[in-house]
Structures are given as C-alpha cells and as structure tokens.
Amino acid sequence: MGGYILRRLLWAIPTLWGAVTLIFFLMRVLPGDVAMVMLGSEGAAINPEQLNALREQLGLNRPLWEQYLVWLLDFSHLDLGKSLWTGNPVWSEIAIRLPYTLTLILMSIIISTLIAIPTGIFSALKQDSWLDYGLRSFAIAGLSIPNFWLGLLLLLLTVSVFQWSPPIEYATVLAAPLTAMQQLFLPAIALGWRQAAVSARMMRSSMLEVMREDYVRTARSKGLRERTVIIVHALRNAILPVITIFGTEVLLLISGAVIIETIFNIPGIGRLLVDGINHRDVNMVQGLVAFITIIVLVINLLVDLVYGWVDPRIRYE
C-alpha cells in the first residue's frame, strides 16, 4: 500500500505543475488592466506616470517569463501572492472564506449520500416496480434541474411558506457550528441534489449487477438472512463505482458552489472567485484556481487510496 500511495503522490506533482502553469498563462492574456481598474475606470483618462508606477509596484512591468518564475517559486513555498484589489495575501482571503465553502460542500455530500445509497439499493431490490420508477425519475430529474434554479425555487418556497430568508451574515462552523449548519442546510440541499441523483443511479445499476453474481447466490444458499447478504456481501462491491465517481462529483460540487454561494449570498471561495474576475484581480483568480486544483488533486488521490483499500486488486495493477 505504501508503494501505491507514493506512486499516486508522484503522479500528482506534474499534473499540479501543468495546472498552475496553464492558469498562469491563461490569466496573463486577460483583457483589461488591473492597474487601470484600480486607478479608476478603464475608459477614463488616467495619468500615465501614475499608471506606470502602479504597474511597477504590482510587478506587471516585468517580462512574462520572469513573472512566471517568481509565481512558480512563490507557489512552491505555498505563497499565492497578494490580492491586487485588497492588498491582503491570497491565502488569508482564502482562509477566511474556506470554512463556509467546506461546510457547504461537506453538508451536501452527507445529505446526498444519505439520499443516494438507500435510494439506489431500494430501487435495485424492487427493480421495475413503481417505487423503482419513482426513484429513477427522481434521479433523472436531479440530473436535469440546474442547481441555481433549484436554489431559487427553494428560496421562493421557504420565503413564501416558512417566512425564512437567507441570513445577511453567515456564521462559521468554527465559531457557531450548529448555527452554521442550520444556515447552510438549504444551500446544501440545492447543491447536493444533483450528486444524490448521480450516485443513486450508479448505486442502482451497480447493485443490480452485483445481486446477480455467483457469490451472492452462494451467500443466499448458505441460508444467510437477506439483510446480511445485501449489507455484508453485495454492498461492499456495489459501492465501488460510486466511490470512483466521487472524485468527478466533487469537481461538480465545487463548480456548483460558485453559483449556490452567489444565490444565497454565502461569503465562500466561489463568491471570491467571481468577485476576483469582476475586479480583474489576476493574483486572486490564479491563486484561487491553483488552490482549487490542489483540493481536487488531493480528493482524487484520497478517492484512489480509498478505492485501493476497498478493492485490493487496484493496488497491484
């Protein structure tokens, strides 16, 4: 297992380097000039000397390769630079916003897993029944309804029926865990709905396959209770594909968080990204995208490790 972990870790390094390099060069061809935006409107007359001084101060006058090497060196020391808009280090901005996004994503994973696994199992066990048709329709609807529309509908419903509107200020999970979870419950449903649908579909088809395997028949013929056959023998193998798609689904949850945070006014890293783009804050955007990429790579690594742990065949390939 140690060799497997090392191999996976080594694979992640060139991918990370490629991703941060791509995002650096992508951001450098950004139209518009942050220095001009900081000094006023892009279209208005601006003192060229003042503009030049600011560009010098921000390091935008240096050659591109030099900017790249400095960025890469700083990045290797986990320094993401300073926001060109606020002047604060990108890390500190991320640290302030991260608890909101992490709580939101974790809650949506928990909610979607609690919905998806039993739904997929029941749907498979009652194949082609009305329950199955109902659960499958829920799964396909989940894939089709955009999370931002679901978010809007949930807001509309809670305001009209329960007179609840999103808080002006959100609590962090570190300061007030219960309040934070309460406030983020609705956004987490809007965000996790799609993942619940995808995992339920995957769980159903995987369970259907596994239940027809010989070892399940053997377990039944030994006289084991149906519950034991399902939980002990079938579930462990049926859950493998659900674990595999987890990495991909986390990518979608991060994408979804950008929109859900905008709708519910949550001060997370998704909102920070959208604000960064609106302010032409190159450092913030590239720092954030690099940070998100690290998170994605770490999650993919963890998914691979869990997969290797659950299915020993994977480690030896």
Place this chain on the structure above:
Amino acid sequence: MATAAATVRTRKRVGESSWSIIARFFRDKPLGAIGAAVFLVMIIVAIIGPWITPYDPLSTDVMNRLQGPSWTHLMGTDEVGRDVLSRVILGARVSALVGIGATLVGTTAGALIGVISGYAGGKVDMAIQRIMDIIMAFPGLVLAIAIMAVLGPSITNVILAISIPSIPRANRVVRSIAVSVKEFPYVEAARAVGCKPWRIIFRHVVPNTLAAYLIVATSMLGAAILIEASLSFLGLGIPPPHPSWGRSLSEAMRYMYKAPWLSIFPGLAISIIVFAVNMFGDALRDVWDPRLKRL
C-alpha cells in the same frame, strides 16, 4: 434482459431502411424518443423563434411591467415590461446554438486527439494523456469562468469556454477504442501493405469510434446547455440584450418574491430541455453500446 432484448431489436438489420430504424427506436425506447422529439422542437423554435414570438422580446413597456401570467402575456412581463414568453422562445436560440456548438467542438476535438493518442501510443500517448489529466484537474465551470474572463463575453467565446473542459471526456472514451482497434487484423494488414498512418486512422480507426463519439456527444449536450446557463447566470455568458435563460434567471432574482413567474419559466425551459436531451442520450447509449452505461 429487457434492455438487451431491446438493444438487439433496435440495432440495424440487413436491408432495413432508416425510417424503420427510427420507428423501432420510438417503439423500444419511448422516453428516449420523446426526448429526441422535444429537442427537435427546441431546434425548430430556435430557428423560427423571431417569427413566432407574440411580442418583440427586446421592446420595453414600462406601463405593463411585472405583470403576472395572463391571456395577454402567457408567462407575464419582466421588470421593464418585456414579454417573458417571447424572451423564453428567443432564449432557446442561444441555448441550442451554444449547446450544440460547444458539444460539437469539444467532442470532435477530444475524439480526434483521442484517436491520434490511442493509435500513436508510446510517448505521444503519454504526453497527450498527461495534458488531459491537467485539464481534468480543473472543475469544468471554474475553468470555463476563467476562460470567459480571459476571452470576454461573446457567443464564440462561450462555445470555446464550454468545449475546452469537455475535451478530456471524449478523448478518454475514443482513445480506449482506438487502442483496441489498432490491434485488429485488418488494421495490421493495412500497415503491412504500407498504408500511411493518416489513411489508417481515417479509413479504419475513426469509423469504429463513431458510435462512441455520438454517445459521448449526446451525453455531453445536456451538460453544455447547463454550463451555458450557469455562465449567463453569473453574468459571464452571452452579452445583453440577447435573451438567455441563465441571465433571465439571474435578473429574476431581484424580483423573486414580487414576480415569482420570472424565476419559474426560464428555469423550467432549461430543465425540460436538459431532461429531454439526457433521456435521448441514455436511450441512444443503451441501443448502440450498453457497455458504456457508466459514462
């Protein structure tokens, strides 16, 4: 078993006409056929949209702003008195154009790179697949947002921003087929008689990947429509005044409690189309290649 039987029934039989294949597809996969029909209606609406809108979707009528659904305005009016139905009809044009455009560009580029990567093998394959790993490390919408910030808002740029993150998926599927096809005896025979690699790729490998290409394309269409709506929702999509479902929803947020119909109809349009496209894609996949069920 039922799926397998339907698959066997729906596959082309010798001497069978295209019409009877379509008829059998409707009989064996009714939900998929309905999905295809709904998508076809969307394309027709997108083409003839400007001639069938009850009102000019851009003309404002402040006296009749925020009117609820009625016989005069079936889906009500927005904050400046524009007819919502007319804007939903014209929004189909943007969704169809961007959805189909981005899917074609992304899937075709991914498939071509995949064929080359799979056929070439060795270092070329290794290098291409590592680049795909890099693109896959970005969440799709985050990369699309970054690309849109770089390129600026326009229809072409939205298509490009959506298609780039979708390249690796088509690439992986088509590459895996190319890797196995290149070992087939007739491909080896073509190599043995001195056929050039490009000729082998386009004459022998590409035709084998077409079914997978179409399955991946239809499965990506729904996602492309959703990402377009998401970008427009964030203000990074098609620039105003072109009506876009995503931007309509974003604008509706300000009047959500006063005029809930503004939030309902564009969202319903997106959901119906994506649902239809997903159903069609699923049915097509079941018929052509049930092995790709987990795509």
